[in-house]
Amino acid sequence: MYSAKVMDHFANPRNVGELADANGIGEVGNEKCGDIMKIYLKVENEVITDVKFMTFGCGAAIATSSMATELIKGKSLSEALTLTNQAVVEALDGLPPVKIHCSVLAEQAIKTAIADYYTRQGIDPTPIVGELKSDCHDCDCH
Amino acid sequence: MDKLVYLDNSATTKISESVLSAMMPWLTEQYGNPSSLYTIGREAKAAIDHAREQVAAAIGAKPREIFFTGCGTESDNWAIKGTAHRLAQRGKKHIITSVFEHHAVLHSCQALEKEGFEVTYLPVDSEGYVNPADVEKAIRPDTALVTIMYANNEIGTIQPIKEIGRICREKKVWFHTDAVQAIGNVRINVEEENIDMLSLSGHKIHAPKGVGALYIRQGIFLDNFMDGGAQENRRRAGTENLASIVGLGQAMEDAHQGLEEKAARLTALRDRLMDGLLAIPHTRLNGGRDNRLCTNVNISFEGIEGEGLLLWLDMSGIAASSGSACTSGSLDPSHVLLAIGLPHGIAHGSLRLSLGRYNTDEDVDKALEVIPAVVEKLRAMSPVWQRIAQNS
Numbered sequence: 001m002y003s004a005k006v007m008d009h010f011a012n013p014r015n016v017g018e019l020a021d022a023n024g025i026g027e028v029g030n031e032k033c034g035d036i037m038k039i040y041l042k043v044e045n046e047v048i049t050d051v052k053f054m055t056f057g058c059g060a061a062i063a064t065s066s067m068a069t070e071l072i073k074g075k076s077l078s079e080a081l082t083l084t085n086q087a088v089v090e091a092l093d094g095l096p097p098v099k100i101h102c103s104v105l106a107e108q109a110i111k112t113a114i115a116d117y118y119t120r121q122g123i124d125p126t127p128i129v130g131e132l133k134s135d136c137h138d139c140d141c142h
Numbered sequence: 143m144d145k146l147v148y149l150d151n152s153a154t155t156k157i158s159e160s161v162l163s164a165m166m167p168w169l170t171e172q173y174g175n176p177s178s179l180y181t182i183g184r185e186a187k188a189a190i191d192h193a194r195e196q197v198a199a200a201i202g203a204k205p206r207e208i209f210f211t212g213c214g215t216e217s218d219n220w221a222i223k224g225t226a227h228r229l230a231q232r233g234k235k236h237i238i239t240s241v242f243e244h245h246a247v248l249h250s251c252q253a254l255e256k257e258g259f260e261v262t263y264l265p266v267d268s269e270g271y272v273n274p275a276d277v278e279k280a281i282r283p284d285t286a287l288v289t290i291m292y293a294n295n296e297i298g299t300i301q302p303i304k305e306i307g308r309i310c311r312e313k314k315v316w317f318h319t320d321a322v323q324a325i326g327n328v329r330i331n332v333e334e335e336n337i338d339m340l341s342l343s344g345h346k347i348h349a350p351k352g353v354g355a356l357y358i359r360q361g362i363f364l365d366n367f368m369d370g371g372a373q374e375n376r377r378r379a380g381t382e383n384l385a386s387i388v389g390l391g392q393a394m395e396d397a398h399q400g401l402e403e404k405a406a407r408l409t410a411l412r413d414r415l416m417d418g419l420l421a422i423p424h425t426r427l428n429g430g431r432d433n434r435l436c437t438n439v440n441i442s443f444e445g446i447e448g449e450g451l452l453l454w455l456d457m458s459g460i461a462a463s464s465g466s467a468c469t470s471g472s473l474d475p476s477h478v479l480l481a482i483g484l485p486h487g488i489a490h491g492s493l494r495l496s497l498g499r500y501n502t503d504e505d506v507d508k509a510l511e512v513i514p515a516v517v518e519k520l521r522a523m524s525p526v527w528q529r530i531a532q533n534s
Contacts, residue, residue: 010453016523031487031526034447034466034475038525054525058449058466062523 002059003093009063014070019052024117028108028133035061035102037109039069043117046077053109060099067091068106077114081129083107108133147460147505151346151437151498152295152323157389158348158499164392165350168385176382177373186384193391197355200398201340202331209356209374210387214322214343215246216367217356218289220378221318221339222250224364225287226259229316234286238315240264240272242481243291246341247320251289264290268483269430270299274306281313288317292324292340296465296478296494297429298438300328307336316362322346322354326397327405327435338362342394344386348499349393353386408436408497411506415439415495418510422517424530428465428479428492439495440465442484445527446491446520454516460509465492487526 002010019040029036035057042050051073053065068088072080085103089095095103112132115125148156168189174182176190191205198205211217226237239251241263251261262280266272272290281288288310293300303319310317318339321330326347332340339362344353358364358377370379416439420427424444443451448466455462465476466489474480475489484492495509521527 007453010450011457013523018528027525031485031490034486034490036525054523054528056445056524056526057447059453061447062450 001096002063003095005067005091005093006060006063006095009066009092010059013053013062013066015052015066015073016054017052018054019050022052023120024113024115026109026112026114026116028112029057029105031056034058035105037061037065037105039065039109039113041113041117043077048072048075048077048080057102057105058099060095060102061105063092064088064095064102064106065109068103068110072110077117080110081114083110144459147508149495149497149501149505149509150461150463151501152298152494152496153463154345154351155348155498156500157350158393158396160396161349161389161392165385165389168388172384176384177371186382189388190382190384193387196391196395197342198357200394201325201342201357202333203357204360206375207332207357207360209358209378210382210390211354211356211378212352212383213354214244214320214341214346215354217341217343217354218244218246218318218320219250220356220364220367221341221358222247222287222289223254224367225316225318225339226254226257227365228363229286230259234284236260236262236282236285238262238264238277238280238285238288240266240290240481242266242270242294242296242478243289244295244320244322247289247291248477266481270294270297270428270478270482271430271433272301272306274302274309277306278309278313281309281315285313285315288315290317290319292319292321292330293328293435293438294429294478295323296476297440297482298323298435298496299429300324300433300435303337304335307338310338311336323435325394326401327408327437329398329401332357332359339364344390344393347393347397349389350386353383353390355390404499405436408501411497411501411503412436412439415497415506415509416441418506419513422514424534426488428482428484437497439497440492441495442479442488442492443517443521444488444491445524445530446517448490448492450520451491451493451513451516454519455512458512458516460512463494463496465494466490 022040024041027038038054040052051069055065085107088103115129118125174186176186194205197208316338320341322343325342338359340357345351368379428440448464465479479489
């Protein structure tokens, strides 16, 4: 059911772990739905110089976290903000329909981490990042 | 890849050599229609009658009380809907079941609710057992049927069937049990256990997929589920699945020969597997230890999600299943685990290992070598585990 690329990122996740000197951290999802993603960013001069993730979730959740961190590493914050869940799905050669919410979660986790960075800098993130969805909004498990 | 370690015998089983060889003639030269008058037809009919005797003997029934069906799900549908439609004519439109039945039962009950029937879903306790007193309290003058599974398919808990059957018999309410998981692992006697109807399936006991049976006690008449020809004593139409029925008969006979010795071997394997996994910190056994199928281990590992665990096990050559939402195609974890009171987060991290006839000590060794390492790997990247580890 998963592409070879999904399985590769699940079995050999890139950028996994914590980042001690992170200056932007975002966590989205909840245990009830079975997916939680936490993204750590190290931002220097508006550029993401390092990124790590921790994920509780299915194979797709781990693979999308891994791919999303790969896609934003070394990018400027404004570039990272243009990352869509669709781009993550395409980079993974597709996801089964029931797993698309995992890619949405990855996009939201990155935006939440960037918003946290701006907040720590004393900058209101809302005009830059937009409204955040901290939960798996399209999930019907309530 | 090494030999597959198959620990999902509650999902399905491998066809045994004895079953396959019993079936072969009926898949090749003996192709007659059992309804035909000429020799190969009569021989086919005799083969089905023999299988019916084998099934009946295994559960203490009479051959004419055994009806072959397409699967366990069909047996459940027939028993429940057939009873409901028959007894509605006498004004009985209430059914009692439990919250943690197999979907074949739950969805049959829900379909009847849409037709105007009323269904009581009894709770189960935190160990995964139905309380017979709850059954007694729920029975009303208009109750048509009580349907409670013999053993739960996810957590293996064996229900107090004899006692529930006794209550139903006293109250003159028909009692059906889905025994798909129990058959072959527990010795069942429908007479002694006051069972009016019992569903069973072939592929859980080393017969092929696509064949099951329903035991219907003599004197009970259900509305037919399949209309058509005169097969199965005019109660289940359709040309018989000849070879598979022969296979089911053989499988029932095989399963019940020396059942107690086989169960004792599996219980020892199960306990070693269970205790080995429970040695991992922050794990829990789902379902009570006593009155549990000799084949079932169901464990939750805090801080991880089941699908990732299954994918890693698959890559390591172990087949298992999980109560995680991700494996069910929905976003909710198993209704069984929620019914015994597990929080969603812990239900997502559950693993079901189900043993069978072909499992060995080496299989358990392999599972105990692989699973702790996979749990550790997934916990190392889990933010939920991060919090659990910080707090303990």
